[in-house]
Amino acid sequence: WIDLVYLKKGTFTTVLAESPLGTQVTLWGPLGNGFADRSCDRLIMVAGGIGQTPMLLLGKEAMGTQNFGDNRRQHGWSRNVELIYGARRASLLAGVEDFEKAGFGVTLCTDDGSTGQQRLVPDVLRERLAELADSGETIRVATCGPEIMMEKVSETCQEASIDCQVSMETPMACGIGICFSCVAQVRQDGPEEWDYKRTCVEGPIFDADQICW
Numbered sequence: 001w002i003d004l005v006y007l008k009k010g011t012f013t014t015v016l017a018e019s020p021l022g023t024q025v026t027l028w029g030p031l032g033n034g035f036a037d038r039s040c041d042r043l044i045m046v047a048g049g050i051g052q053t054p055m056l057l058l059g060k061e062a063m064g065t066q067n068f069g070d071n072r073r074q075h076g077w078s079r080n081v082e083l084i085y086g087a088r089r090a091s092l093l094a095g096v097e098d099f100e101k102a103g104f105g106v107t108l109c110t111d112d113g114s115t116g117q118q119r120l121v122p123d124v125l126r127e128r129l130a131e132l133a134d135s136g137e138t139i140r141v142a143t144c145g146p147e148i149m150m151e152k153v154s155e156t157c158q159e160a161s162i163d164c165q166v167s168m169e170t171p172m173a174c175g176i177g178i179c180f181s182c183v184a185q186v187r188q189d190g191p192e193e194w195d196y197k198r199t200c201v202e203g204p205i206f207d208a209d210q211i212c213w
Contacts, residue, residue: 003053004016005050005053005094005095006050007049007050007092028175029175031172031175031200031201031204032199032200032201032202032203032204032205033202033203033204033205034054034058034073034205035054035058035142035165035167035205036165036205037061037062037073037074037075037077038077038140038163039074039077039078039138040077040078040137040138040139040140040163041078041079041080041137041138041139042078042079042080042081042082042132042137042138042139042140043058043059043062043078043080043081043082043139043140043141043142044082044083044084044125044128044129044139044140044141044142045058045059045081045082045083045084045104045141045142045143046083046084046085046121046122046125046141046142046143046144046145046149046153047083047084047085047086047121047143047144047145048085048086048087048121048144048145048146048149048150049086049087049088049092049145049146050094050145051143051144051145051146051149051167051169052083052085052094052095052099052144053144054144054167055083055085055099055142055144056095056098056099056102058142059081059083059099059102059104060102061073061075061077062075062076062077062078062081063076063078063081063102063103064076064077065102065103078140080105080137081102081103081104081105082104082105082106082107083099083104083105083106083107084107084109084121084124084125084128085099085106085107085108085109085121086108086109086110086111086116086120086121086124086145086149087109087110087111088110088111088112089110089111089112089114090110090114090115090116091114093108093110093115096108107124107128109121109124120149120152121145121149121153122149122152122153122155122156125141125153125156126156126160129156129157129160129162133160139162139163140162140163140164140165141153141157141162141163141164141165141208142164142165142167143164143165143166143167143208144166144167144169145169147168147169147213150166150167150168150208151211151213153166153208154166154208154209154211154213157208158208158209163207164207164208164209165205165206165207165208166205166206166207166208166211167203167204167205168184168199168203168204168205168206168211169199169204170182170183170184170199170204172199172200174200175200176200176201177198177200177201180196180198182198182199182200182203183196183197183198183199184196184197184199184203184206184211185197185211185212186202186206186210186211186212187209187210187211187212188210194212
């Protein structure tokens with residue numbers, strides 16, 4: 001089975017949303033890589049907008065309740081999993097019950113205060129990391145959402161020396177690395193300080209401290 005998660009916004013998503021049951025569509029994927037399965041005591045997933053879409057399966061894999069994809073990946077690599085999830089308003093928060101049923105701690109934020117905290121997600125993360133600073137836990141952060149949000153999350157994690165990975169949601173045209181329309185600036189060793197990396201092939205998941213925001 002697969003779930004398709006999208007926000008009805010432009011021409012394509014409008015057509016998709018209005019297509020009757022039984023309409024035939026063509027899918028291309030899976031593309032690129034996934035979040036690393038690095039062991040930790042606590043995984044904090046940080047999502048904005050529809051950036052929560054990869055987090056449910058990631059959290060289940062981390063807790064070991066389900067295993068997905070490549071059988072070579074380990075599962076059950078984190079003792080605790082929580083989600084910090086924000087959107088402009090309550091009606092744009094999706095799948096919250098699924099995260100709660102999975103046993104994750106869930107903290108919600110909305111720009112208009114219609115549910116949860118009326119705060120920005122990176123600010124909530126900074127406060128949470130401060131709370132856990134003396135816990136002795138090894139912490140990882142995985143984030144997906146608007147680029148400005150991920151940039152702030154990355155900065156927060158760097159300040160706290162926390163391992164962080166980001167999902168660069170750049171538009172992908174060909175999906176196989178030919179067109180170079182989905183590139184991100186990634187730091188590298190060598191004479192050049194950075195190079196373009198294709199999010200459909202080398203990404204979309206990168207270590208946050210490698211991204212040139």
